Amino acid sequence: MDAASWDERYRGAELVWTAGPNRFVEEELAGLPVGRAVDLGAGEGRNALWLAERGWEVDAVDFSAVALDKAGRLAAERGVGLLRTVCADLTGWSAPEAPYDLALIAYLHLPWPQMAQVLRRAASAVRPGGTLLLVGHDAANLEHGHGGPQDPRVLYTAEQIAELWRPYADVLRAEAVTRPVTDADGSHAAVVVLVRAVRK
Template sequence: MDAAGWDERYRSSELVWKSAPNRFVEEVLGGLEPAGRAVDLAAGEGRNAVWLAERGWEVDAVDFSAVALEKAGQMAAERGVRLRTVHADLMAWEPPEATYGLALVAYLHLPWPDMARVLTRAVSAVRAGGSLLLVGHDAANPRHGHGGPQDPRVLYTAQQVADLWRPHADILRAETVDRPVTDAEGAGRTALDALVHAVRT
């Protein structure tokens, strides 16, 4: 889906996703001491970016949907925190190198060559000792989980991401994790996500 399509989706409801942070973002980063600037790539409506700002990070929220970023800014204002929104396509945006103490990539799905390019830029944007966290729909999800994109071309494994980051970072965690979800009929299901947590060397 292109930026116009996402703009339309974000206009269609008050919040497409909840205002609370993603469960794995909160689990992994909740104990991390804020260390200056953070960047949330494909920030959407800002639920993770605002949560990071509430914890004391100076957050850049990057997304190609102007509608989503406007909603992110509103959420930040309502919660009394500052958020810098950056309206940019991640395929064209080049972050400053060795600038951030944290880079977050949550549920960004692109064909792997494009995804690899974004992830390479993400790791280069983090300074030594800074953290990286990726959470996304796992490649196994269409067959063994529930929801999420069904196109295998935009899915990946934790191992793929870890292998890409490993020359530049220490991999602390790379695994497939279960995420409880509720389907359209209200039944409990399980989604499979890829999770990679790393520290820049």
């Protein structure tokens, strides 16, 4: 989907996703000391807002202006002043000169050549000792999970992500985990990639 398609999707509902952070983002990052963070593919800002509420200075980057407008409104409603929205296509995004302490990529799904480019830029944007975290739908989710993209070209495995980040970072965790999903059809499980690394 392109930016216009996502804009249309975000216009169609108050919030496409929930207001709270992703459970894996919360579990993995709750204990980190605060600093500067970038949320790549931030959407409506659920994870970026959660970080900012904890004292992080966050750049929320997405190519949907509609989603970022929602993030900005939510930040204003919650009195969050540490969130900055950046409307940019991640395939052309470049990090500012000052390095980040954290780069977060949650449920960003692009064809692998573009995804690899974003992952390298994310790693390069983080200072030594900083954290890289990716959460997304695993390639196995197509056959063994529920929801998520149905195009295998935009899915990946934990090992693919870890292999790409190893030249830049020490990989602390790279695995497929399950996430409960409840919808109109009942209860299911999604297969999720979780990769956490520390920049060398």
